[in-house]
Structure formats: C-alpha cells, structure tokens
Amino acid sequence: MKSFWVHLAYDSRSALRDSGRLLLFHLFPLAFFGLCGGFMATANPYFRQAMLPGMVLFAVMSATLLAAPSALVQARENGVFRSFRVNGVPSVSILSIPVIGTALHVALAATVISVAGAWLFGGRVPASMAGFAAAALLSYATHAGVGVLIGVVADRDSSAILAAQFVFVPSILLGGMMVPERILSAVVQRVALLLPATHCMRAFAWLGGMGDGPAPWSSLTVLGSSTVLSFALAGALFEWDARANRPSRRRYAAILATVPYAVAALIGA
C-alpha cells in the first residue's frame, strides 16, 4: 500500500513539472472556457445552459484523451515500463495511478470552471451539485478508460494522437456541448450516439437537475459498461515492451470497447 501512495504522490508532482501536461490539464481547458464564456454565452443562448457541463467535459477530455494516451505510448517506447517491470511495479499501478493522479488536476480545473462559469458568464447552475459531481466523475471514468485504452493499443505516438482526436473533435461538435442534441438531424443524432460526450451530456442534464427529460438510463448504461470494458481491455492488452513483439493483432480487440456505443446508435437510445 505504501508503494501505491508513493507512486501516486510522484505522479501528481510530476504533472506539475511537465509543462505539456499542465497545458492540457489546466491552461488549454481554462483558456477555451474563457473564450467560449466570453463570446458564446452572448451569441448562443443554449451555451449558458450547457456551459458548466460542457466545459467540465471539455476539461475531462483534454486531460484524458489528449494527455494520457501519449504519456503511455512514450513511456512504453522509451523503455520506462521495462524498468518498472524488472523492479516489480505491477501493470495495474501503471494503468490506474495516472488515472487517479490526473483526476485531482481535472477536479481542480472543473471546480474553477463551475464557479467562474456561473459567476462570470452567467452559466446555468445545476440544481443538484452532488448529481453534477457524480456525472463529472462518470464522465471522467469513461473518458479515462478510452484514453488509457488508446494509449495501450497505439503502436506509436502519432497513432495515439490520431485516435484521440477521432473521439475529441466530433465530441466538441456533436456531443451537445455547443449546440443541443435535439437540433441535430436524425442521422447526425445517431452518429452522435457513438460518442461518449453525448451520453455524458445527458448524464449531466439528468443527474445535475438541468433538464426536463426522462432519466437517460440507456446513456448511463452505455457509460458504465464502456468504462468497465475499456479498463478491462486496457489491462488485458497492456504490453510492457515496445521492442518485445511486433504490434500484435490482439490490440484490435480494443474495438470491443465501442460496442455499447454502437448498440446505442443502432437502437437510437
């Protein structure tokens, strides 16, 4: 247990020394929040309603999709995991501790966004802060699973960045963060269901008491099952050494993590 705390303490400290991670954990989401809050809040009435969940979700995605996969790929490529392995560091620590350490940074950014969004830009305050926090936690867990899985299966940094952007960019455009899901065309709504962000925004709306719709049980199920699947697959597909084997076909099993989203899109739930 002591090794867990020492590892976690190091991971949290190391993020403060790494300008790249600090940028993606704090500066990028807060700067984007400032820009959107300044311009979008007046131009787009929907944005005031979606500002807090949307910008918190943006901070979550920035940390989990843009920062985490590259860190995993680089550590594997550089041989850091080889050093860890021969010194008895378990793979579960390698995969879980950065997720927990990053959560602390995301929580800080999310708190700043939540307070400043309501106070400075007139963002709608959730009726239930506890529910809002629960939705934020679920969103973080889901995206962290996706980010870790990308980092585990990507054979090089550029592949990880590409895969992460494949989730990140459509999420911003179609995930309900900038425009409401209901104004999208029927086909695009189905496509949006392939993105974790769409289900996260539904969870924020319901758990935070910010919408009038029915409980999004399907979205909550999709998020929960996707989180479990992503972490389980990441654990199963984890490779210690980039040199030991050629990229294995096993890594295509990661596609299984998309099954909950595919089912949701197929049935339109």
Add this chain to the structure above:
Amino acid sequence: MLDAIVSVCRLRKLYGATVALDEVSFEARRGEVFALLGPNGSGKTSTLEVLEGLRRADGGSLSIDGIDPACQPRKLWSRIGVQLQTSALPSAMTVDETMRFFCTYHGVRTRHDLIERLGLSEKASTPYAQLSAGQQRRLALAVALANEPAVVFLDEPTAGLDVQSRADLHALVGELKARGATVVLATHDMAEAEKLADRVAILLRGRVAAIGSPRQLTVAARRKTRISVATENGRLADRRPELPAAAFEGVTDGYVSYLCSSVATTVSAIVAWLERDGDRLVDLRVERPGLEECFLEITADHPVEGGAA
C-alpha cells in the same frame, strides 16, 4: 556444478523464423562474475532478457537461485537486480525520488547510500532527463542494486561512461563479488571482461562458441606471443635473422616483431644475436595473446552471417 546459482540448459529463443538462441547452456556460480561476450546480434541481450524474465524461452530450462523466470517472475524480480541495455526512467523523476520509488516497490528502505556510492549525491534533486548519459546509467545501476540482489544482470554496463565512471563501476562489481553476489554481464569490451570476469562465454550466432576463464580461453587460443624489439643501431631490423621457434612478423616504428611459441627461447636467441652482431638492446616487449585475440580467432573460425538481438 554444486554452487551454480544461474543455470541455463539448452536454451532456445526464436523471433519468428529467426533462431536467436540455439541450445545455449552455461552456469554461473555463486559469487562469480560471469561475462557473455559476442559480436552484435550474437544473442547476448536475448539471453539476459530471457534470464531476467522479460522474454519467454522457446525451449530449454532456466533456473536463477532456484526460480524459473517464466513461472515465478515476481519472485525472481525480488531476488535479482537488472541494468538493462535499453531502458529509461520517468523523465521528471529526480534521483532521490527514483530511489525512493523503486525501494518502496522492493519493500526496502530508501538506499541513499547507493546514490552516494555511485557519485549522484550532488544530483539528488535533478530530474532523470537532465542527467548526463553516464549519470543515467549510474542511476539505473543504483536502482538495480537497491534490493541487495543475489544475482545482478548488467547489459553493457559501461556503455557511455567516462574513464573515471568505468573505473568506479569496475570497483563496484568487485564489491558485489566480495559480498557474495553473482554478476552476469554482457559486454563488447574484451578488456573489461578480461579484467572483471571469472569466467566468460563467447556467443556467436546464438550458440556458445567457447566457455571458460579468460586464462583458459587465451591459453587454448592458437595465437602466438608477439615479441617486439628495438635496438640501438637497428641492425635487427636490417638483417631480420631467422630465430628458433619464431617467425618474423614485421617492422613498425623501429620495433622488429616476431611471433613465437617459446618466449624464453626466442628472447635468448635475440640477445645472443645482438651480442654477436655488436648491436645493443634498447627495448623489448612481450605481448601475450589476450581475450581479444582469442575472441577474434574464434569469430574468424565461425564467420557471422546474421543473428539475434
């Protein structure tokens, strides 16, 4: 062998269709420094990585302190220390943090003494990425020794080290040996192997081409002893007389070289010839064949066409 702590029997390792290790067998005794020598691609690193539990063998049997690396890797890693040829530590981790981090995972107190012993005290707060290549190697070595391992695996341990650091590492290997640890090292450096190793295995194309102490290997070599002589008037160089048990080799920088099978006979003959000819001896050097010559002889007998990592 009664006190073997590392035992490798008919080890086989394949990378696809490429045979990296083929029927490799050797044993390293408790408290011995055992060196694996070989050209690039001969299988040294593959052998070490299978022994370290980083790769699975495709055949043969292995035992390190009674542990099969494939079956009990966690138990193995608690008993061994490993300095890998290609590895890294987290770039933002300082020297102190690195030692604390790995000592915690090994369940031992933080080994500040190793940081001091390896000359890294002044860099205790420096992140790994800001250390020089030699300092990074020394830190990796400190981590490898953190758990007081019974067997230490060193893969090209002096690569990238300056002269002083090399000497320090050689002294440290001596200390490890003195406290009873077994050191298995892979190296290209013949002088290092000759100086440090009690026994050496020469690997070629994934097979053990020769094994024994450096002295045993050099004695077994066919190479002859070189005698180089400089004289006052240079008459030996001009006349190049036939000498018993010796063959003229050449003249370089005023030194006449002979390759001989009996040093005493040849030296006596040279001195007698110089006295007869009225010349005087200025310098005489005897160069016995070393491990490097032995290695070159063996590699010449087994030309390398390809091989393993």
